Amino acid sequence: MALFERFKKTAVSSAAADQPAATPEDAAAERTGWLTRLRQGLKKTSDLLRTDIRDLFKTEGRLVDETFLTELYAVLVKTDMGTGPAGEIRDRVARDFRGRVVQMDEVLAAVQDSLRTLLTQDEAPLARATAGPTVILVVGVNGSGKTTSIAKLAHMFLAQGQRVVLGAGDTFRAAAVEQLTIWAQRIGAEIVTGASGSDPASVAHRTVARALETGADVCVIDTAGRLQTQVNLMQQLDKIRRVVGKLIPDGPHEVLLVLDATAGQNGISQARGFSDAAGCTGIVLAKLDGTAKGGVVIPILQQFRLPVKFVGLGEQPDDLAPFDAESFVRGMFAR
Ligand SMILES: Nc1nc2c(ncn2[C@@H]2O[C@H](COP(=O)(O)OP(=O)(O)O)[C@@H](O)[C@H]2O)c(=O)[nH]1
Numbered sequence: 253m254a255l256f257e258r259f260k261k262t263a264v265s266s267a268a269a270d271q272p273a274a275t276p277e278d279a280a281a282e283r284t285g286w287l288t289r290l291r292q293g294l295k296k297t298s299d300l301l302r303t304d305i306r307d308l309f310k311t312e313g314r315l316v317d318e319t320f321l322t323e324l325y326a327v328l329v330k331t332d333m334g335t336g337p338a339g340e341i342r343d344r345v346a347r348d349f350r351g352r353v354v355q356m357d358e359v360l361a362a363v364q365d366s367l368r369t370l371l372t373q374d375e376a377p378l379a380r381a382t383a384g385p386t387v388i389l390v391v392g393v394n395g396s397g398k399t400t401s402i403a404k405l406a407h408m409f410l411a412q413g414q415r416v417v418l419g420a421g422d423t424f425r426a427a428a429v430e431q432l433t434i435w436a437q438r439i440g441a442e443i444v445t446g447a448s449g450s451d452p453a454s455v456a457h458r459t460v461a462r463a464l465e466t467g468a469d470v471c472v473i474d475t476a477g478r479l480q481t482q483v484n485l486m487q488q489l490d491k492i493r494r495v496v497g498k499l500i501p502d503g504p505h506e507v508l509l510v511l512d513a514t515a516g517q518n519g520i521s522q523a524r525g526f527s528d529a530a531g532c533t534g535i536v537l538a539k540l541d542g543t544a545k546g547g548v549v550i551p552i553l554q555q556f557r558l559p560v561k562f563v564g565l566g567e568q569p570d571d572l573a574p575f576d577a578e579s580f581v582r583g584m585f586a587r
């Protein structure tokens with residue numbers, strides 16, 4: 253499926269039937285916009301890859317031998333894609349070129365082609381309610397980027413003409429409610445809050461009730477950071493889900509796990525158990541702009557068996573892009 257079609261499915265299709273459809277020009281401009289942001293957000297990764305791969309070609313053309321393959325492997329591992337995938341790509345280059353003198357572009361094309369395969373996932377548009385508001389619950393460890401990602405998601409929905417209600421379900425810290433309230437004002441979304449220390453399930457309930465009452469299209473509910481080992485907090489998450497399900501039987505429609513791309517492979521392993529325990533349906537990979545290790549999306553796809561739905565590329569409302577293999581690879585090797 254063409255990139256554009258896929259983006260529409262991921263992010264736009266969803267608009268309720270009574271919403272005015274974006275014109276093709278609007279949609280194309282939007283797509284150009286997020287491709288640009290993706291390229292900028294992946295700059296640290298692309299700088300590293302370009303510099304390091306160029307360094308392998310100090311002379312015009314290079315013989316593909318064991319030394320070359322080992323050096324290429326080391327460059328790939330540096331992006332945090334993991335030794336397995338790096339080995340697969342090295343082996344592919346060996347199969348195609350061993351014993352030949354090659355130009356950099358030939359190797360780059362083979363590497364990009366392998367990456368595209370590694371990064372391809374099943375179509376994963378955001379799930380939507382068949383009728384009434386879609387409920388998205390956002391979960392993850394402290395500081396992973398949940399609240400900021402919620403602001404970006406809400407901004408995206410609003411730009412598509414959808415009506416959004418935010419739920420400030422992180423009642424654990426007063427500052428968290430304040431943070432989301434400021435975002436809501438900035439992007440122009442309605443927000444439901446609760447007192448600091450109040451039951452987050454009650455905030456979730458009131459958020460969904462408000463969305464039903466006003467005929468909103470989407471509600472996005474924030475939660476406090478938690479670890480899988482914090483039994484009471486995991487139970488609290490269950491309660492939030494149950495409360496949502498009482499008002500909207502097929503909700504929450506998405507439970508998005510926000511991961512911090514800068515946390516490295518350890519952070520990922522820790523989040524795996526969390527994702528199972530919390531019944532997550534998709535991943536938002538935040539802070540890709542803060543790392544040269546953008547290859548980390550490969551182990552994430554392999555280990556979570558959850559679709560990566562969006563990537564976070566900065567701290568502004570626009571710094572979010574739908575994830576897809578083709579544009580991601582282009583971003584990784586952008587000039
Ligand atoms: N550079 C960058 N910073 C981000 C991104 N997402 C979140 N942050 C920053 O990471 C910090 C923690 O984010 P926050 O949304 O409060 O995390 P939460 O505790 O999971 O809600 C804040 O300083 C955010 O501005 C991103 O995609 N890129």
Ligand SMILES: [Mg+2]
Nearest residue numbers: 398399422428
């Ligand atoms: Mg937060």
